[in-house]
Amino acid sequence: MEALEMYTVDDRSDVYTEELKLNLGPQHPSTHGVLRVELSMDGEIITASRCDIGYLHRCAEKIGENVTYLQYTPYTDRMDYLASMNNNLAWSLTVEKLLGVEAPERAQWLRMICAELNRIASHLIAFGTYGIDIGANTPFFYAFRERESIMALLERPSGARMLYNYIQPGGLRRDVDENWVTDVLAFCDDFEKRWAEYNTLLSNNRIFIGRTANIGVIPQDVVYACGATGPVMRGSGIKWDLRRDVPYLKPYEEVDFDVPVGEGTHGTLGDCWDRYWVRMREMMESIRIIRQGCAALPGGEVMEKVMKKMYKTPLTPEAGEAYMRCENPRGELGFYVVAEGGTSPIRCRARAPSFCNLSLLDSLLPGTMIADAVAIIGSLDIVLGEVDR
Amino acid sequence: MNEQQLHDKLRATGLGGIGELESSARDPFVVVEASVLLEVMAFLRDDSETAMEMLHNVTAVQRETGFDVVYHLCSYSRHHSLTLKVIVAQPEGEAGDWEPAVPSVASVYPSANWHEREQWDLLGVRFNDHPDFRRIILPEEWIGHPLRKDYVYPSTFGEIPLELDAIPLYERDENDPPKPSEPRPAGTPLTQPPSEYSTRPDAGGRAPAPEKKGES
Amino acid sequence: MGLLNNTLPDNKLVGAVDTAVGWGRKSSVWPMTFGIACCAIEMMAVFAATFDLDRFGAGIPRATPRQSDLIIVPGTVNAKMAVRVRRLYDQMAEPRYVIAMGACVCGGGPYVKWGYNTVKGVHKIIPVDIFVPGCPPRPEALMDGILKLREKIGREAVFARRNEANTQMNAKYDAVS
Known part of the structure; x- marks a missing residue:
């Protein structure tokens, strides 16, 4: 009798439902690695995460x-393995700040070109895997085709396909070969045409817009409160980019580029589509930066002579501490290093952008449908190697 | 605003416990007493001239005398930043597993939530009145805080072997269980000590390379 | 094939049937969609256009362990993850194969000395068929690993009596799981 009453208490609902616990991950194709989310579900609506x-x-x-x-540089590669150059750059700048040295001018320009190439490669993965998350398989193959050309370009000076260990404290490991700049420019020409293809494939696709517009809206105060940076921050309409506002490399002051921000084109400002579109436009801005960098590339050494001498013994900076922020593809990477005079620091903290961006998720998911959870996780574009370190 | 102006502004609030500005450091910082930390943070966030919208990073540092907890604050509308430090000295007679405690700032900056959990997880610094205080990265059953200088490396976690020379799970003989390995001295790494050819700092550093000709 | 597994005498007829079954098995090794760390990106590159693993019949990554024959472990396995890797392996149906991809899963890699929670090689947790070293291995290396695995599958005895060492090894693992 009791069971019958339970069904007849509320005339509006003819189906009895109860809360369901759902585990998303750690082995799940759309969690971008080994993220696990415990979801409480009411039907298809997420009530808590x-x-x-x-x-x-x-x-x-x-x-x-x-x-x-110096030995720590390869480990920074493996934090955000999609943007190793940018991680190398952040670590090198931190150590240079501790030592009080500066890389030579040619090294700085080459650093900028390499970092921007890696930014495009990283955003390409975000673009390709986001397509798979939403249900479009084709963009993945297109994205990996262009990514292979970038890897071939970066492999030539560094010798590695993914984890480069190329940018080092004091400059670069070695100079690029003589045809490299020409090939980079050829890639830029090629990429602009491909980029237009991507937009017909995915960006302006009605189904894609339907799955991403008005989904996962992040208001600006939440961005600040949760410490989100990078495309997540810019997608919500905050015009901030460390490269423009606090240039950490000299060439960034001299090149001309825009900071794309979300505009709410297809829905509310700060939705998944805005974050996706910020990444797409950032690729084109990177192409602009690379073109200007290649045109203005000065000659000279790529490694400080002082550093070359220093490398004969392990580096020993004076006691002190340094905090350095860099604009990575995923947001602001900060290294905080405390030295006490030895050959290794006593504390080496990485403020990972993915870690802070992911902390938004718990407040973002409740109230959305289960299918949108995948779209929201994909739009944050996290790398678990960096979240967990 | 530069750091000096920010410090003057902080001093003008009349809150006690705000130290001098260490302007000789690479990133000038202000040492703040733990008792006024929340008020200082709330002031820096809400004042229209300081406008520190974001707490960028929370770090705990273990030193010989105790712990430093470092807060990096940034203003995105005013383009300035400030570093705050809370120094917790280790009381005399406390053992190595002493856990320092500072107030949690998660009520002022929600972004501190995960950062503080991570510092607790890896370094064993307690943050009082934290909304969700538990380990974040390591499993709940993990023993110890690995970034402590005197951390002893475990040889197993549950039945998962963590040593290089451990016997694989599926090759174990149930009649002849592996003997528990001897406890290691504090801070010893898991594997063999470095060879004489190693370039690791604990192997006495790299031998100086011979001077090449033609290099200044 | 249950009851008949490795029970028939090792003669020419049974050998021919074994070869046919082995050819069928090796031509459709379906891997599991399972990425852990850096190596997973190179694994994705192998599935993508330039390298195209579909040429070897292994190009359809399956999202669930119950439908897949091959688990490529791409990236560092730590204490928290090891339990999950073990469970994923246990959920796979026989015959199942394991490729350890990358230096970390082959023996610790760069995290061997100071890694307080990394497992020094995934072979401590599950039995491994093919090791592909490299940090990360190039896509060609992984493809070579899969080709080697195909050879191994093709040589396997399905109905004929297996040799002694093979049987012992399997009995050991069956006892644990």
Whole structure:
């Protein structure tokens, strides 16, 4: 009898539902790695979510306290493995700030070109995998085709396909070959045509817009409160880019580029489509920067002579601390290094952009449909290697 | 505003416990007493001239005398930043597993939530009145805080072997279980000590390379 | 094939049937969609246009362990993840194969000394068929690993009696799981 009453209490609902716990991940194709989210579901509506991270914790901060400053560069590669150049750059700038040296001018320009090339490669992965998350398989193959050309370009000076270890404290490991700049410019010409293809494929696709517009809207105060940076911040309409506002490399002051921000083209300002579109336009801005960089590339050394001498023994900066922020494809990467005079720091903290962007998720998911959860996670574009370090 | 003006502004609020500005450091910082930390943070966030919208980073640093908790604040509308430090000295006679405690700033800046959980997880610094205080990266059953200088590396986690020379799970003989390994001294890494050819700092550093000809 | 597994005598007829079954098995090795770390990106590159793993019949990544024959472990396995890797492996149906991709899963890699929670090689958790070293391995290396795995599958005895060492190894693992 009791069961019957339960069904007849409310005339409007003819189906009895109860809360369902759903585990998303750690092995799930659309969590971009090994993220686990515990979802409480009411039918198809998410009522609560709890992120569980740490499935890729690789002790990077402990390692930083035990190896020398130069030996730590390859470990920064493996934090955000989609944007290794940018991570190398941030670490090198931090150590240079500790040592009080500066890279030679040619090295700075080459650093900028390499970092921007890697930014395009990283955004291409975001574009391709986001398509798969939403249900469009084709963009993935297009994105990887262009990414292979970038990897071939970066492999020539560094010798590695993905984890370059190319930018080092004091400059670059070696100079690029003589045809490299020509090939980079050829890639830029090619890429502009491809970019137009992507937009016909995905960006202006009605189904894609229907799946992403008005979904996962992040208001500006939440962006500040949760510490989100990068395309997530700019997608909500905040015009801030460290490259423009606090230039950490000299060439960024001299080149001319825009900072794309979300405009709410297809829905509310700060939705998934805005974040996606910010990334797409950032690729074109990077192409602009690379073109100007290649035109203005000065000659000279790529490694400070002082540093070359320093490398004969492990680097020993004076006691002190340095905090350096860099604009990575995913947001602001900060390294905080505390030295006490030895060959390795006593604390080596990485403020990972993905870590802060992901902390938004728990407040973003409740109230949305389960299918939109995948779109929202994809639009944050996290790399779990960086979230867990 | 530069750091000096920010510091003057902080001093003008009349809150006690705000130290001098260390302007000789690469990133000038202000040492703040833990008792006024929340008021200082709230002031920096709400004042229209300081307008620190974002808490960029929270770090705990273990030193010989105790712990530093470092807060990096940024203003996106005013283009300036400030570093705050809370120094917790280790009381005399406390053992190595002493857990320092500072107030949590998650009520002022929600972004501190995950950062503070991470510092607790890896360094064992307590943040009082935190909304959701538990480990974030390591499993709940993990013992110890690995970034402590005297951390002892575990050889297993549950039945998962963590040593290089451990016997694989599927090759174990149930009649002859592996003997528990001897406890290691504090801070010892998991594997063998470095060889004499190693360039690791604990191997005495790299031997100086021979001077090449033609290089200044 | 249940009851008949490795029970028939090792003669020419059974050998011919084994070869045919092995050819069928090796030509459709379906891997699982399973990415952990950096190596997963190179694994994705292998599936994508330039390298195109579909040429070897292994180009359809399956999202669930129950439908897949091959688990490529691409990236560092730590203490928290090891339990999950083990469970994923246990959920796969026989015959199942494992490729350890990258230095971390082959023996610790760069995290071997100071990694307090990394498992020094995934072979401590699950039995591995092919090791592909490199940090990360180039796509060609992974493709070579898959080709080697195809050879191995093709040689496997399905109905004929297996040799002694093979049987012992399997019995050991069956006892644990």
